[in-house]
Amino acid sequence: MSGEPPYRGALPRPTPETRPYWDGAKAGRLMLPWCKACARPHFYPRSICPHCGAADLEWRQASGRGTVYSYVINHKPARGFEDKVPYVIAVIALAEGPRMLTNLVTDTPTPEAIRIDMPVEVVFDAVTPEITLPKFRPVEAPR
Amino acid sequence: MSGLRRKVAIVGAAETDRLGTLPEHSRLSLHAEAARKALADAGLKPSDVDGLFSTVAGPNELSEYLGIVPRYVDGTGVGGCSYMIFVRHAVAAIAAGYCDVALIVHGESGRSWIDMEAPGTPASPAGQFEAPYGVAGAPTSYSLPVLRHFHEFGTTKRQMSHVPAATREWALLNPKAIMHKAGPITPDDVMASRIVCYPFNLLDCCLVADGGGALVLVAAERARDFPRPPVYVLGSGEATAHRQVAMMRDFTTSDSSRVASADAFREAGLGPADIDHLMLYDAFSFTPMLFLEDLGFVARGESGPFVADTSKRADGRTIYPTGPGGKLPMNTNGGGLSYCHTGRYGMFALLEAVYQLRGEAGARQVPDIETSLVHGPGRQFAAAGTVILANR
Numbered sequence: 001m002s003g004e005p006p007y008r009g010a011l012p013r014p015t016p017e018t019r020p021y022w023d024g025a026k027a028g029r030l031m032l033p034w035c036k037a038c039a040r041p042h043f044y045p046r047s048i049c050p051h052c053g054a055a056d057l058e059w060r061q062a063s064g065r066g067t068v069y070s071y072v073i074n075h076k077p078a079r080g081f082e083d084k085v086p087y088v089i090a091v092i093a094l095a096e097g098p099r100m101l102t103n104l105v106t107d108t109p110t111p112e113a114i115r116i117d118m119p120v121e122v123v124f125d126a127v128t129p130e131i132t133l134p135k136f137r138p139v140e141a142p143r
Numbered sequence: 144m145s146g147l148r149r150k151v152a153i154v155g156a157a158e159t160d161r162l163g164t165l166p167e168h169s170r171l172s173l174h175a176e177a178a179r180k181a182l183a184d185a186g187l188k189p190s191d192v193d194g195l196f197s198t199v200a201g202p203n204e205l206s207e208y209l210g211i212v213p214r215y216v217d218g219t220g221v222g223g224c225s226y227m228i229f230v231r232h233a234v235a236a237i238a239a240g241y242c243d244v245a246l247i248v249h250g251e252s253g254r255s256w257i258d259m260e261a262p263g264t265p266a267s268p269a270g271q272f273e274a275p276y277g278v279a280g281a282p283t284s285y286s287l288p289v290l291r292h293f294h295e296f297g298t299t300k301r302q303m304s305h306v307p308a309a310t311r312e313w314a315l316l317n318p319k320a321i322m323h324k325a326g327p328i329t330p331d332d333v334m335a336s337r338i339v340c341y342p343f344n345l346l347d348c349c350l351v352a353d354g355g356g357a358l359v360l361v362a363a364e365r366a367r368d369f370p371r372p373p374v375y376v377l378g379s380g381e382a383t384a385h386r387q388v389a390m391m392r393d394f395t396t397s398d399s400s401r402v403a404s405a406d407a408f409r410e411a412g413l414g415p416a417d418i419d420h421l422m423l424y425d426a427f428s429f430t431p432m433l434f435l436e437d438l439g440f441v442a443r444g445e446s447g448p449f450v451a452d453t454s455k456r457a458d459g460r461t462i463y464p465t466g467p468g469g470k471l472p473m474n475t476n477g478g479g480l481s482y483c484h485t486g487r488y489g490m491f492a493l494l495e496a497v498y499q500l501r502g503e504a505g506a507r508q509v510p511d512i513e514t515s516l517v518h519g520p521g522r523q524f525a526a527a528g529t530v531i532l533a534n535r
């Protein structure tokens with residue numbers, strides 16, 4: 001089988017303080033660093049708590065739930081995204097508090113279909129054997 | 144405390160002869176032409192410079208290229224507002240006696256991209272947490288806060304579309320503006336232009352051009368010894384809050400802009416009502432709207448209704464509140480949207496304030512002005528710099 005063409009989008013190169021995050025994503029878990037001193041999580045992962053300055057951190061799995069804080073619908077693609085336009089770049093407010101930039105995975109990338117503050121949940125996109133990108137998709141509101 | 148109010152003055156200001164597509168220029172030759180012209184404006188030569196401030200060319204590269212050995216060096220690189228921050232740093236350095244003649248230089252081959260650096264590495268935080276999601280330059284990141292503002296305050300795309308239309312009116316009065324001969328545009332034209340990254344259409348986005356500019360500053364007590372009318376620095380401020388737009392604490396207000404502008408107003412002893420002329424860095428239509436709010440020219444959430452509050456002249460032409468004939472003349476060169484935008488535009492905003500305060504702005508001259516405020520962001524509302532200038 002010829003399979004998929006090689007992934008052409010930008011790829012992250014993990015660093016020591018972000019490695020557990022990317023390892024978690026590869027295993028299908030959204031991981032956040034939590035501060036043992038002030039008991040708050042942060043994102044993106046750092047070696048120091050941006051809330052209180054403590055360096056005593058631990059990794060915990062996040063719920064994978066959140067809401068759309070803001071978004072754009074991009075029609076001028078980045079390299080490797082040429083066949084995906086238009087695509088949604090969103091900032092998600094995670095249920096745990098921190099915000100992260102990601103893609104909103106949706107069949108309807110329109111202003112009518114995407115609401116600010118709408119609930120979303122994490123999905124994992126294994127773009128290469130080494131790198132899995134956490135992305136988000138809308139959650140159907142319970143009836 | 145009055146800080147360093149009116150201790151330092153701008154005595155030289157100039158930009159490259161041409162702006163736009165300049166394949167005959169490298170990044171460094173744009174710096175050199177701007178520096179040479181600004182020094183000539185001040186009646187000085189390169190060897191008179193003992194304080195050097197530059198970022199697109201590092202100060203070491205630029206000292207080598209110009210053949211000078213400055214004893215004060217600043218390479219602050221926080222994006223487009225680095226030049227406002229350089230003015231502040233030059234004021235401090237001159238007041239401290241660390242240098243006597245400060246040269247601030249900008250040059251950028253933003254369109255032809257001759258000897259320009261690629262963005263950061265895939266290991267940087269932005270390389271790990273922005274780029275993999277298809278963030279493709281400023282239109283995909285400057286746009287991100289906009290819909291949050293729309294959501295919280297009811298701001299509309301139609302209101303936002305008034306900003307490029309108003310700014311174009313100024314460009315029509317400025318022969319050097321890249322869009323000088325492009326004709327007027329309406330908010331409808333903005334909304335009908337090609338979609339780039341919703342909520343931004345093409346006419347919501349700044350130009351991409353090659354060009355350069357430079358300023359020369361000396362102690363205010365010497366300023367009258369130079370050939371041009373001095374422009375005094377009354378106050379300044381700076382701040383940085385983040386690097387990636389997703390890390391902006393609140394998408395409806397820029398922490399760095401509020402810190403920088405509050406310090407500048409405090410040092411100058413002025414408030415928004417005292418400002419006759421305004422340069423608010425317009426990387427995109429929305430950018431100056433947020434600054435109008437953060438600097439206190441309008442109340443929080445009121446920028447949309449403010450920019451769309453137009454009236455009609457006797458001949459039927461629209462008067463925009465920030466355009467020619469409006470109550471708050473803003474971005475009078477035509478702005479990043481219709482004048483020129485090289486990538487780090489702050490220098491051009493400062494230059495226009497100087498031209499206006501020196502009374503050299505020709506058909507676009509705002510009459511009887513004494514004060515001008517220049518404010519801009521570095522990257523996506525990440526850093527900020529404010530400078531308040533006056534001609535007396």
Ligand SMILES: [Zn+2]
Nearest residue numbers: 035038049052
């Ligand atoms: Zn902490």
